[in-house]
Amino acid sequence: EADIYQTPRYLVIGTGKKITLECSQTMGHDKMYWYQQDPGMELHLIHYSYGVNSTEKGDLSSESTVSRIRTEHFPLTLESARPSHTSQYLCASSDDRGLDQPQHFGDGTRLSIL
Amino acid sequence: KNQVEQSPQSLIILEGKNCTLQCNYTVSPFSNLRWYKQDTGRGPVSLTIMTFSENTKSNGRYTATLDADTKQSSLHITASQLSDSASYICVVSDRGSTLGRLYFGRGTQLTVWP
Numbered sequence: 579e580a581d582i583y584q585t586p587r588y589l590v591i592g593t594g595k596k597i598t599l600e601c602s603q604t605m606g607h608d609k610m611y612w613y614q615q616d617p618g619m620e621l622h623l624i625h626y627s628y629g630v631n632s633t634e635k636g637d638l639s640s641e642s643t644v645s646r647i648r649t650e651h652f653p654l655t656l657e658s659a660r661p662s663h664t665s666q667y668l669c670a671s672s673d674d675r676g677l678d679q680p681q682h683f684g685d686g687t688r689l690s691i692l
Numbered sequence: 693k694n695q696v697e698q699s700p701q702s703l704i705i706l707e708g709k710n711c712t713l714q715c716n717y718t719v720s721p722f723s724n725l726r727w728y729k730q731d732t733g734r735g736p737v738s739l740t741i742m743t744f745s746e747n748t749k750s751n752g753r754y755t756a757t758l759d760a761d762t763k764q765s766s767l768h769i770t771a772s773q774l775s776d777s778a779s780y781i782c783v784v785s786d787r788g789s790t791l792g793r794l795y796f797g798r799g800t801q802l803t804v805w806p
Contacts, residue, residue: 582735620696620796621736621781637793668735678724678743678785681794683735 581605584669584684592692597656599687601669610652611681613668614638621668627652628674659691694719696784698797706805709772713800715765715782723792727756727767728781730799736781739767772804 582603591597603610608629613621613636623636627646641663642656652671656663666688670681696717705711717725724743728736740749742758742765749756753776755768769776779799786792 618701618798618801620798622796623794670735678741680726680738680741681736683737685734 582669582671582682582684584667584687586687587685588688588690590690590692591659593658593660595659597659597689599654599667599669599689601652601654601684602650603652603671603682604650605671605673605682606649607671607682608649608674609672610646611670611672612636612642612644612652612654613670614640615666615668615686625654659689661691664689664691694784694786694793694795696782696795696797698780698782698800700800701798702801702803704803704805705772707772707774710768710770711772711802713767713769713780713782713802715767715797717763717765717782717784717795719763719784719786719795721786722760722763723785723787725756725758725765726783726785727754727765728783730779730781732778739780769802772802774804774806777802777804 585600610627612625615621622638624640625644627633666686668686669684672681673679699714726741727739730736740756753770758765779801781799782797784795
């Protein structure tokens with residue numbers, strides 16, 4: 579099992595609240611990713627990082643922001659949650675030593691905005 | 693347009709039976725194709741990876757095939773078990789998983805009944 583952890587697992591919160599989804603990995607991976615996944619749909623990359631102080635936006639436009647101050651930690655923040663942000667958020671990491679390394683996923687945070 | 697299409701969308705089989713899941717892709721250039729298994733409420737876990745020169749690869753009761761000419765892959769599950777119930781996601785990389793983009797299919801939802 580990969581050592582990548584997401585908290586909380588579930589979050590139900592009201593509109594307008596500030597939310598931070600936590601993601602930590604203990605594998606020393608430089609590359610980390612955030613995906614959004616809706617039921618029956620493909621994963622969409624919303625943010626990624628190639629290392630400390632490196633963050634990039636992914637393919638899917640997102641109102642969230644990320645930071646990478648430490649290698650093992652890649653939190654995602656929503657400044658003002660809206661019902662349209664309701665989704666499952668998956669964090670992943672990968673080893674950049676050599677090509678074709680798999681991404682190791684956390685178990686996700688299921689976010690519901692009321 | 694780079695796309696990954698999976699079929700069927702969902703499948704129900706009886707325990708002990710075999711099944712085959714399909715993945716067609718239009719991603720170019722092609723680097724590798726990976727099958728992930730995603731249990732309900734969990735993150736995806738890598739099952740196999742296929743590179744351009746590989747035709748078949750097995751991982752226990754899972755056997756993946758790749759036809760790079762027709763841009764098709766299949767995942768065959770032998771002697772299914774209840775624990776095989778999950779979503780199976782096909783992911784294609786265009787320049788290597790650590791350098792290029794990943795293109796995700798929507799998954800096939802497999803249910804194994806006793």
